[in-house]
Amino acid sequence: MxxxxxxxxxxxxxxxxxxxxxxxxxxxxxxxxxxxxxxxxxxxxxxxxxxxxxxxxxxxxxxxxxxxxxxxxxxxxxxxxxxxxxxxxxxxxxxxxxxxxxxxxxxxxxxxxxxxxxxxxxxxxxxDGLLNRTKESFSLASAPQLTLMAILGFAWGAIIWHLLRFEYVGLYKMLLRLFS
The missing domain is CATH 2.40.10.220 (predicted glycosyltransferase like domains)
Structure with missing residues (x-):
């Protein structure tokens, strides 16, 4: 050259x-x-x-x-x-x-x-990158995000369960006891 x-x-x-x-x-x-x-x-x-x-x-x-x-x-x-x-x-x-x-x-x-x-x-x-993207497997790097999502999902489920099980007044009293 x-x-x-x-x-x-x-x-x-x-x-x-x-x-x-x-x-x-x-x-x-x-x-x-x-x-x-x-x-x-x-x-x-x-x-x-x-x-x-x-x-x-x-x-x-x-x-x-x-x-x-x-x-x-x-x-x-x-x-x-x-x-x-x-x-x-x-x-x-x-x-x-x-x-x-x-x-x-x-x-x-x-x-x-x-x-x-x-x-x-x-x-x-x-x-092309989006079209040819391969399915990612589970790795430990995504564990913190999955844990946070599980905690938030559990909290959301608990709130919905309490709303359905108790009356709103009961929920209000429960929240007052938790935060006081």
């Missing part, structure tokens, strides 16, 4: 799902744009990573123009510095790019799209 990534600050990455629009169009110094077989793997506020065929792979440290669609937005183009090259297979390379002089409007659009996608992913995982 070849990397300049340790010299650039990193933001949390958003891993793209297969249903996301994940093509990236790249143009190097020769200004020959290509998008054949590229696929964005993750996106953050500071950069992105995509796969590329080895024969079209940019060089480490090269400034490239990239065109991609941020989550929940329209297509945008910006410059990036290649900070990482990692061989995935014999014909494919993972290319890590750090955004270079990203405009504020682009940064805002990217931040909003990533926040929206993060929220959707978080909501989806919470729903």
């Amino acid at each position: 070849t990397s300049l990534a340790r010299y650039h600050g990193r933001s949390p990455r958003y891993i793209l799902n297969t249903e996301d629009d994940s093509l990236v169009r790249v143009a190097g110094p020769k200004q020959v744009p290509w998008e054949e077989g590229t696929e964005i793997k993750n996106v953050s506020l500071t950069g992105l990573a995509f796969t590329a065929p080895d024969d079209l792979c940019p060089l480490l440290g090269e400034v490239i123009k990239i065109q991609f669609t941020p989550p929940g937005s329209r297509q945008m183009a910006c410059y990036g510095i290649v900070t990482r090259l990692e061989n995935i297979t014999e014909q494919r390379t993972l290319v890590g790019v750090h955004f270079y002089k990203l405009e504020m409007s682009q940064r805002i659009v990217l931040a909003q799209g990533l926040a929206r996608k993060f929220k959707e992913t978080q909501d989806r995982s919470e729903i």
Whole structure:
């Protein structure tokens, strides 16, 4: 793995799902744009990573123009510095790019799209967690709560029994004796 990534600050990455629009169009110094077989793997506020065929792979440290669609937005183009090259297979390379002089409007659009996608992913995982929750078995950790529930249930039952057995005046006198 070849990397300049340790010299650039990193933001949390958003891993793209297969249903996301994940093509990236790249143009190097020769200004020959290509998008054949590229696929964005993750996106953050500071950069992105995509796969590329080895024969079209940019060089480490090269400034490239990239065109991609941020989550929940329209297509945008910006410059990036290649900070990482990692061989995935014999014909494919993972290319890590750090955004270079990203405009504020682009940064805002990217931040909003990533926040929206993060929220959707978080909501989806919470729903999946509720649907796939397994039945919990009894453990000693829940004993204090069960004991408290039993005491409250017994007290409630005793009050109901006394209400049914005695008249209200008798209950009132019993409570006065208890608290005096």
